[in-house]
Amino acid sequence: MRKQIFPAVLLFAATFAFPIPSAMADGDVKAGELIAYTCAGCHGIPGYKNVYPTYDVPKIGGQNREYLILALHAYRNGERNHPTMKLQAMSLSDKEIEDVAAYLASLGGK
Numbered sequence: 001m002r003k004q005i006f007p008a009v010l011l012f013a014a015t016f017a018f019p020i021p022s023a024m025a026d027g028d029v030k031a032g033e034l035i036a037y038t039c040a041g042c043h044g045i046p047g048y049k050n051v052y053p054t055y056d057v058p059k060i061g062g063q064n065r066e067y068l069i070l071a072l073h074a075y076r077n078g079e080r081n082h083p084t085m086k087l088q089a090m091s092l093s094d095k096e097i098e099d100v101a102a103y104l105a106s107l108g109g110k
Helices: 002-017 029-038 065-077 083-090 094-106
Strands: none
Touching: 029 094, 065 083, 065 094
């Protein structure tokens, strides 16, 4: 009987000692709110057009969290070409990107 209980207890304890990485990578909405104030300078203005190159600046409030994470990483790594966004993304750590994405996604299109 003891041989059957020990593995179950060990598995149960390991579940809490080693959380699943995806659960840890959801981002902190409150921390993201503090970081995302710079995003509002362009993305928070309805109908705003970028000066050069000229295009409509996309609204990112309520955007999919995973999409935002991928986009910020792509700007930071040079896979997407936009000088301002590259500089903004380069200033963020992986954790800060997660936090910003969590906050922006939580806005629900606002």
